[in-house]
Amino acid sequence: MAVLTVSVVSADQEIWSGEARMVVAKTVEGEIGILPGHEPLLAVLSTGQVRVTLDSGEKIIADATDGFISVDENEVQIVASRAELE
Template sequence: MATLNVSVVAADHEVWSGDAEMVVARTVEGQIGILAGHEPMLAILAGGEVRITLPGGEKLTADADGGFLSVDGDMVQIVASQAQLV
């Protein structure tokens, strides 16, 4: 499966970055799942979980307090006012 290059950052530090197969996040318009080849987009994040599936199936979860999510090519950037791995 093709991978995404994902970066999750808080206002004052990088929370996590690396390759992933899928990202699931909640936006103000509802939940979205992102796979490689997703259309470019910019969305406002609602507070809550960001679930990241790594190559091989391992899963990471970050708790993010609002912010935004952008997809450009196979790059996903999540920028939140506060975020941490849980």
């Protein structure tokens, strides 16, 4: 089964990185869900939660402020001006 390689970073540090089966983030156009095989994407993040679901079902939740999300070949990069784990 395909997985996503996810990286969540703020302006000054890496918040979390690893493999996941789904990512949900809030963009300026609304909430978006990313699964393996998603089309390439570049979107502007809005202030809100980034939810990463691991294969085990465990969820990693980070509060993020502004930035962007990039998706390309099952790699998800989330870069926020401020982000911290809940």
